[in-house]
Amino acid sequence: MFEGIISQSNITTQLTQDIAEGTMPPSIMIFGEAYTGKLSIALEIARILTCLQDKSSQCCCTSCLQHANLLHPRLFLLGGRYFKQEILAYLHAIQAFIQYKKPIPISLFHDTKRSIYKLIRRFDSYLWENDDIRYKNSKNLVIALHELISEKFIIEIINDTVIQEIIEKTGDLAKELDNYVLNIGQIRSLLQYCGTIAQEKRIIIIEQAHLMQDAAKNAILKTLEEPQKNLHFILITTKREAMMQTILSRVRPYHTVRYTLEEEKRILEKKFRNSHLQYLASLLSPVDPVYITSLTQQFLMSAIKAESFYMTFSEEDSQLIYQYFAQFCTYMQQSIGKSQLPHAKKKICLRYIQQAFFGYQEYHQNPEILTYGLHQYIASITKDEND
Numbered sequence: 001m002f003e004g005i006i007s008q009s010n011i012t013t014q015l016t017q018d019i020a021e022g023t024m025p026p027s028i029m030i031f032g033e034a035y036t037g038k039l040s041i042a043l044e045i046a047r048i049l050t051c052l053q054d055k056s057s058q059c060c061c062t063s064c065l066q067h068a069n070l071l072h073p074r075l076f077l078l079g080g081r082y083f084k085q086e087i088l089a090y091l092h093a094i095q096a097f098i099q100y101k102k103p104i105p106i107s108l109f110h111d112t113k114r115s116i117y118k119l120i121r122r123f124d125s126y127l128w129e130n131d132d133i134r135y136k137n138s139k140n141l142v143i144a145l146h147e148l149i150s151e152k153f154i155i156e157i158i159n160d161t162v163i164q165e166i167i168e169k170t171g172d173l174a175k176e177l178d179n180y181v182l183n184i185g186q187i188r189s190l191l192q193y194c195g196t197i198a199q200e201k202r203i204i205i206i207e208q209a210h211l212m213q214d215a216a217k218n219a220i221l222k223t224l225e226e227p228q229k230n231l232h233f234i235l236i237t238t239k240r241e242a243m244m245q246t247i248l249s250r251v252r253p254y255h256t257v258r259y260t261l262e263e264e265k266r267i268l269e270k271k272f273r274n275s276h277l278q279y280l281a282s283l284l285s286p287v288d289p290v291y292i293t294s295l296t297q298q299f300l301m302s303a304i305k306a307e308s309f310y311m312t313f314s315e316e317d318s319q320l321i322y323q324y325f326a327q328f329c330t331y332m333q334q335s336i337g338k339s340q341l342p343h344a345k346k347k348i349c350l351r352y353i354q355q356a357f358f359g360y361q362e363y364h365q366n367p368e369i370l371t372y373g374l375h376q377y378i379a380s381i382t383k384d385e386n387d
């Protein structure tokens with residue numbers, strides 16, 4: 001059990017023990033910072049709970065095989081996630097292997113497929129009311145994407161054209177979940193469906209569980225209080241403090257911790273099984289370089305136009321900037337270098353970025369404050385560029 005999960009041994013040891021002794025309650029919560037493998041752990045729990053044989057990671061029972069491809073029919077995935085960035089990072093890595101004519105590692109291929117199904121499974125029909133606009137809009141797209149993946153996303157024949165098509169379609173589908181908050185209709189549909197298959201184990205995983213409509217929270221609360229037989233809830237959140245106390249008191253918490261640099265390296269090596277392809281590995285770092293570059297450009301434009309920082313960036317995007325502040329500063333310097341700003345102003349901006357980076361690196365200054373300050377500063381010195 002949990003052999004595939006690198007690091008997080010505190011939580012996996014505890015979970016292994018709880019599952020072996022049969023003391024894991026039907027409702028649990030996994031909380032911790034972004035990119036600490038919370039969903040991977042939740043999916044492994046789901047696999048173990050529904051395994052038909054010995055629960056080992058190598059098990060090939062029908063249930064485990066379905067989980068391997070995220071196609072298990074009684075696994076339900078809800079809530080938001082950084083789908084687009086994640087899928088893009090994987091697909092770009094595959095593209096790089098194609099471009100350099102290197103064999104695509106099977107584990108990378110496998111993980112890419114899973115990242116796509118993490119998105120597709122959000123649109124399972126049981127999770128939506130029939131007249132929900134997001135569901136209606138996505139129906140045909142989901143069918144097309146599913147076909148595309150099963151017919152053309154095959155390691156021996158994959159090519160750039162197919163990847164491009166997947167990028168477009170997954171991008172369109174992910175867009176359907178923009179500003180999405182789990183609503184009562186979804187919880188109602190799901191619980192209703194679950195009631196009809198009560199004799200089988202059903203695992204419900206909710207990501208970003210702190211972002212739910214109040215009515216949805218209350219509906220879950222009721223179920224957590226009197227769980228249906230064989231129903232398991234795994235709530236995932238980065239913001240434990242934003243969860244309702246009444247929910248917190250009904251779930252057993254498990255805490256993930258940030259990876260060390262050494263662990264991050266091991267994760268990349270495991271995905272590639274090839275440590276000398278460092279460049280390719282860097283493409284799979286949790287943040288996609290292309291994406292953070294585009295955020296940087298957006299940042300610069302919004303500062304020059306003196307727009308509000310908080311209105312320009314979504315919560316997830318600003319978190320990405322804070323979390324990858326060092327990379328952000330590097331890209332920022334490039335963007336400023338290439339910008340239309342007068343030379344003298346470029347120089348001042350670059351000096352300010354250097355200072356911010358120094359403050360972050362040497363004095364552990366808060367990247368959120370530094371980012372905000374940088375935005376204000378650029379806005380103030382480029383003021384007359386707007387006129």
Ligand SMILES: [Zn+2]
Pocket residue numbers: 050051052053054055056059060061062063064
């Ligand atoms: Zn199994």
